[in-house]
Amino acid sequence: MTMAKRDTYTPESLLAVAVEVFNERGYDGTSMEHLSKAAGISKSSIYHHVKGKEELLRLAISRALDGLFAVLDEPGAVEGRAVDRLEHVTRRTVEVLMAELPYVTLLLRVRGNTGTERWAMERRRDFDHRVAELLKEAAADGDLRADVDVRLATRLLFGMINSVVEWYRPGRGGVTSGEVAEAVLRTAFAGLRTSG
Amino acid sequence: MTMAKRDTYTPESLLAVAVEVFNERGYDGTSMEHLSKAAGISKSSIYHHVKGKEELLRLAISRALDGLFAVLDEPGAVEGRAVDRLEHVTRRTVEVLMAELPYVTLLLRVRGNTGTERWAMERRRDFDHRVAELLKEAAADGDLRADVDVRLATRLLFGMINSVVEWYRPGRGGVTSGEVAEAVLRTAFAGLRTSG
């Protein structure tokens, strides 16, 4: 609990504060006044660090997307059987989601009212499609149950993964990201894999 | 595609329009001007039918909650083994969610900025707790895998169920609510039940 520095803000440290408020009130429900109060500086001071409210959103979402897309380039995501790559990506996605929780939370809640939001939704769709491809491959390999619709399974899998942002709060509850990832894998893949 | 009546609005028919816009832009991202344009009447005319924006939210959320809580009183939810009641509630929750899609969607997205939103979140927590009780009972009966954490399982189950609002669009795709409910049950309970 090192409160540490609060001399002056960097875009990075201001971003951390802003993202917390965005997630609590929603992006549209957050005014510059709210951010100002939370950061402990005046509205106009915020404009010294960032161009405006939408830039804070863009910075936060970029961070989330960078973390997620990096998973797709890991060795475990590009080598081996599709079903094993799928498991790796699922596990690591949960871990990144929990490590970058506030940023990914914001990404998942974007509605598409501004250009930045629409860009975020598009990039997120790209990520989902990459994972859907893995599911399709695994199904073609005969490693997934034949009676499971791939499109539907992808959606339910992401539903489970993404729902973590709704309840996980670091520091309390005691579950680690690894444990949550294992639970998601057990729950999802028991119903998907052909052999236990 | 019967466009039907558009002579004059009732609170009910106006609500249907408003909820669509709320879900597309987010509640906070929707102005009375947006609603006015979507409904094809002026801003001030809306105030003739409802007290204001927040009342539209309250009406919509009430409808969602009424549908969900009704499930808990159905025969299948109060008779029999806990694990079977759990399956019934899961299946019916998915069905109600899909039948009342826009209203439940709105319920699941409220952030808590107004009194109405906080009330909605509280009622929703009540519902979740009722289902969590069923999971606990089923675990005590020995009908759920011993190595599954009940709290975590509840959350993942709701994650899967609630994620349906993110992609299901009636009329296209072709899946029925019954099919989706079955897929959720198969996916979730294959990883939860002690015996297939």
Add this chain to the structure above:
DNA sequence: GTCTATATTACGATAGAC
């Protein structure tokens, strides 16, 4: 039941002093 016009407040962003 719907409209135009308007009151009032809140919002994002800028100007300019220190």
Add this chain to the structure above:
DNA sequence: GTCTATCGTAATATAGAC
């Protein structure tokens, strides 16, 4: 780098005519 003061706009809601 932070502040106070302020601009211009958009928000919720009301008044009163038809």
